Amino acid sequence: MRKMMYYSGIFLVAALLFSCMDYDYYNENISEYTSKPILMSLDISSGTLTPEFNSKITKYSLSIESSIDEITLYPVPQLEKSDFYFYLGEVPIGQKNECRSLPLQYGDNLVKVKIIGVNKRINEYTLTVNRFNPSVFGNVLIKDTDDLKLLYKKSIIDGDLTIDSVNSLDMLNLEALNFLTIIRGDLNIINNKYLEDTYGFKNLAVIEGDFNIINNEKLKTVSGFDSLHSIEGDINISYNGILESLDDLNSLIKSFNGNITINTNAQLISINCFQNFYGNIMDVKISGNTNLTEINSFQNILQINSLIISNNLNINRIEMRALVNINNDLTISLNNNLTSLNFPNLETVQGLFTIRNNSKLLTSIAYDLCSQVNYDSEYVIEENKL
Numbered sequence: 231m232r233k234m235m236y237y238s239g240i241f242l243v244a245a246l247l248f249s250c251m252d253y254d255y256y257n258e259n260i261s262e263y264t265s266k267p268i269l270m271s272l273d274i275s276s277g278t279l280t281p282e283f284n285s286k287i288t289k290y291s292l293s294i295e296s297s298i299d300e301i302t303l304y305p306v307p308q309l310e311k312s313d314f315y316f317y318l319g320e321v322p323i324g325q326k327n328e329c330r331s332l333p334l335q336y337g338d339n340l341v342k343v344k345i346i347g348v349n350k351r352i353n354e355y356t357l358t359v360n361r362f363n364p365s366v367f368g369n370v371l372i373k374d375t376d377d378l379k380l381l382y383k384k385s386i387i388d389g390d391l392t393i394d395s396v397n398s399l400d401m402l403n404l405e406a407l408n409f410l411t412i413i414r415g416d417l418n419i420i421n422n423k424y425l426e427d428t429y430g431f432k433n434l435a436v437i438e439g440d441f442n443i444i445n446n447e448k449l450k451t452v453s454g455f456d457s458l459h460s461i462e463g464d465i466n467i468s469y470n471g472i473l474e475s476l477d478d479l480n481s482l483i484k485s486f487n488g489n490i491t492i493n494t495n496a497q498l499i500s501i502n503c504f505q506n507f508y509g510n511i512m513d514v515k516i517s518g519n520t521n522l523t524e525i526n527s528f529q530n531i532l533q534i535n536s537l538i539i540s541n542n543l544n545i546n547r548i549e550m551r552a553l554v555n556i557n558n559d560l561t562i563s564l565n566n567n568l569t570s571l572n573f574p575n576l577e578t579v580q581g582l583f584t585i586r587n588n589s590k591l592l593t594s595i596a597y598d599l600c601s602q603v604n605y606d607s608e609y610v611i612e613e614n615k616l
Contacts, residue, residue, distance in 0.1 A: 288355050296362040300331045301341075317342035336363035369415065372396070378406045390415035390439065396422045404430025415439040416463065422446045429454035439463040440488070446470045453478040461486045464512075468493040476527075479503040487512065494518035502526045510534070513558075517541050523567075525549065533557065536581065540564050546590075551575065563587045571595055576603050583609035590615050 294301075316323045318332050319340050332341060341357040362383065369389040372378055373396055381387075391413050393404070407430040416439035419428065426448050434455060440463035443452055449470045455478050465488060467476065473495045480503055489512045492501060498519045510533040516525060522542045528534075528550050536558035539548060545565045549572040559581035562571070568588045576599070583605045585596040596611045 288353075289358075290355070291358045291360065293360045294334075294362065296336065296364045298334070298361065300333050301359060302331045311348050313346040315344040317344070334359060334361045336361050336365070364409075378404070381410070382406045383409050385409050385411045385433075387413045387415070390418065392416070392418040392420065393422060393425070394418065394420050396425060402426060404428065406430065407434075408432050410434050411457075412436045413438065416442065418442045418444075419446060419449075420444045423448065425449055427451050427453060431455050431458070433457050436460045437462065441465045443467045444469055447472070449473050451478075452476055455479055456481055458482060461488065464488040464491070466491045466493075468495065470495050470498075472497045474499055476501045476503050480505045482507045489513040490515070492516045492519065495522075496520055498522050500524055500526070504528050504531070507531065512536075514538070520544065523547075528553070537561070543567065546570065548572070554578070556580065560584065566590065571599055573599060573602075579603050579605040580607070581605075582607050583611075585611050585614065587613045588615075589613075592616075 316332065319342075323332055332339070337360065339359040339361060341359060343355045343357070345353045345355075347353070364383070364385040365388055366381065366384050366386070367388045370377075370381065370387055370391050372381075372391070372393045387410065391410075402424060404425075410431060411433050412435065417434075417437050418440075419425070420442060421444070425446050427450060428443070431454050435457045437458070437460070441461050442465075443449070444466060445468075447470075450472055451474065452467065458479065458481055461482065465486075467473075468491060474497055476492070476498065477500065482504060486507060487510060492498070493515065494517070496519070499521055500523065501516070502524075504527045507528075508530045511528070511531055512535040514528070514534055514536070515538045516522075517538065517540045520541075520543045522545045524545065524547050525539065526547075526549060530552050531550065532552055533555045534553065534557070537556055538559070538561045539545075540561060541564040543564075543566045546567050547570040548562065548565075548568065549570075551572065551574055553573055553576050555577065556579045560579045561582070561584045562568070563584060564587045566589050568591045571585075571591070583600060583603070585591070585599070588596075591614045593611065593614045593616055596614055600609050600611060
């Protein structure tokens with residue numbers, strides 16, 4: 231049994247019944263305001279919703295889920311000698327006395343019913359059917375819980391979604407966004423004072439623009455993106471002062487061809503994401519993450535346009551086992567604790583090859599990598615450990 235009916239007027243009636251409903255029981259419990267059923271039964275999806283259209287009430291309303299795209303109206307046996315007509319808005323649906331399915335758009339659909347009795351008396355009724363619209367059109371800005379509530383059960387944002395400058399403790403939870411599946415623009419999580427995590431995007435599958443997580447004071451983890459398989463723009467995760475790990479985004483396996491910037495996250499310790507992504511990436515820049523100790527990401531990436539890893543003071547190991555081609559520059563510099571490089575399949579660097587100012591990296595390791603690859607420009611290996 232499913233309840234999904236609301237009537238405005240003198241009384242409320244809500245009943246979702248299937249074909250086995252007990253009409254005798256129902257008719258014995260009709261409101262005292264009902265004189266005689268004029269029209270009943272809205273066939274909705276797999277069940278039958280049975281309101282009482284009667285001479286006392288002429289306006290009704292009904293809210294349904296987005297998955298229901300049509301309803302069917304038909305008369306009760308008492309009206310077999312009457313003429314009845316259905317309209318969707320002002321447009322007749324079907325011929326006289328013909329029951330037909332009415333297609334429903336998102337939002338309000340106005341259904342009109344005209345009944346001409348044997349005595350030629352005319353009764354007219356209206357039913358407003360509100361079909362839930364899962365989409366939000368245009369850019370969306372969330373600054374407080376009221377903004378967040380507007381997105382409850384919404385699955386598509388046809389524009390950018392920006393969570394910006396949230397300073398309320400009430401906004402620690404983003405789970406109202408768990409219905410989202412597609413963002414047709416950018417996802418921006420920026421300038422938030424209290425936000426500690428990004429749980430609330432468990433069903434988000436596609437971001438058609440950029441993915442930016444920037445300047446969030448208390449954000450500790452980027453997680454909860456278990457279904458995200460496609461980002462069509464760039465990724466920028468920067469200036470998040472206490473962000474400790476990037477171990478999510480491993481579901482990204484279908485589509486990404488943008489730039490990745492991971493910059494100045496002072497407490498970031500590890501980057502272990504993009505493990506399941508097979509494909510090519512444009513520019514990758516990982517810099518200024520002073521506590522970063524390892525980069526164990528991009529293990530299935532075959533080609534990168536350019537790779538810059540610089541000024542990560544505590545990093546000790548950089549590994550990209552599958553990487554074959556760098557189409558532009560390779561720069562590894564100012565990583566004071568770096569001791570290990572592992573690029574076993576790297577064959578080509580088409581731009582400048584630079585490994586410099588890594589005070590604990592043996593120069594011989596840098597030259598071993600240099601001798602392994604073909605490079606079309608010059609190389610710079612200097613001021614590393616002798």
